[in-house]
Amino acid sequence: MEGKMINIYLYTRYERFWHWLQMAFIMILLVTGFEVHGLFKLLGFQTAVKIHNTVGLTWLIAFAFFVFWMFTTGEWKQYIPTTKKMISVVMYYIWGIFRGESHPFPKRKEAKHNPLQRLVYLSLAAFLLPFQMITGFLYWGYNSWSAWGLEFLSLKWLGIIHMFGAINILTFIVVHVYMTTTGHSLFAHIKAMITGWEGVEEGVKIEEWEKAHK
Numbered sequence: 458m459e460g461k462m463i464n465i466y467l468y469t470r471y472e473r474f475w476h477w478l479q480m481a482f483i484m485i486l487l488v489t490g491f492e493v494h495g496l497f498k499l500l501g502f503q504t505a506v507k508i509h510n511t512v513g514l515t516w517l518i519a520f521a522f523f524v525f526w527m528f529t530t531g532e533w534k535q536y537i538p539t540t541k542k543m544i545s546v547v548m549y550y551i552w553g554i555f556r557g558e559s560h561p562f563p564k565r566k567e568a569k570h571n572p573l574q575r576l577v578y579l580s581l582a583a584f585l586l587p588f589q590m591i592t593g594f595l596y597w598g599y600n601s602w603s604a605w606g607l608e609f610l611s612l613k614w615l616g617i618i619h620m621f622g623a624i625n626i627l628t629f630i631v632v633h634v635y636m637t638t639t640g641h642s643l644f645a646h647i648k649a650m651i652t653g654w655e656g657v658e659e660g661v662k663i664e665e666w667e668k669a670h671k
């Protein structure tokens with residue numbers, strides 16, 4: 458680390474609330490979903506199905522509010538992908554981090570996510586999560602398939618691809634949790650997502666980059 462550390466207010470109350478709510482929903486959906494699949498016995502099949510369906514539908518509604526908030530606040534701009542500095546960010550996580558080097562892309566209010574995060578979060582929010590919601594909703598609506606004109610769908614295949622989505626979400630969580638430990642201290646990033654405040658290095662010039670991506 459080189460520069461002086463300063464504290465900046467990075468995550469609003471709504472963002473933090475949304476983050477932890479979403480985490481709770483997804484954890485419940487993973488556990489109950491894997492039980493429905495028969496991987497273990499915890500709540501009993503019927504209860505697991507009930508909880509899975511209720512939380513799944515609640516999550517769909519909550520997500521719609523989040524998307525609305527993203528577009529009305531302009532926060533969606535934080536997810537525009539960019540390849541600038543991508544290589545140096547990847548190299549940092551493979552190599553530099555273990556040598557105590559500074560992060561090549563310090564966080565700022567206007568650019569909370571580094572290029573790698575932008576790509577991963579965009580894929581998650583725009584593809585993987587909606588994919589899981591749509592396949593889950595179709596699964597839930599199985600009895601209405603003929604009324605919806607969807608008889609051509611296969612329940613077996615829907616189950617397989619919904620499971621495939623679940624494994625991808627689980628993989629994301631494992632990597633994501635590891636990444637949370639890579640801040641300037643073990644729990645710095647987690648603390649920031651609880652309090653909103655994060656310590657960042659002062660004086661690194663990325664303002665030009667920020668301007669170009671506003």
Ligand code: HEM
Pocket residue numbers: 482483486487489490491493494495506509510512513514516517589590592593594596597598616617619620622623626
């Ligand atoms: C993080 C999100 C989610 C995860 C990780 C997840 C995971 C799973 C898994 C692993 C299964 C078992 C698949 C199988 O073996 O066939 C399952 C089944 C199911 N999921 Fe999800 N799911 C998610 C979201 C949703 C949503 C949003 C809904 C919409 C209501 C939903 C509805 C269902 C239904 C109806 C079943 C079948 C239950 C049954 O067999 O009666 N899921 N889910």
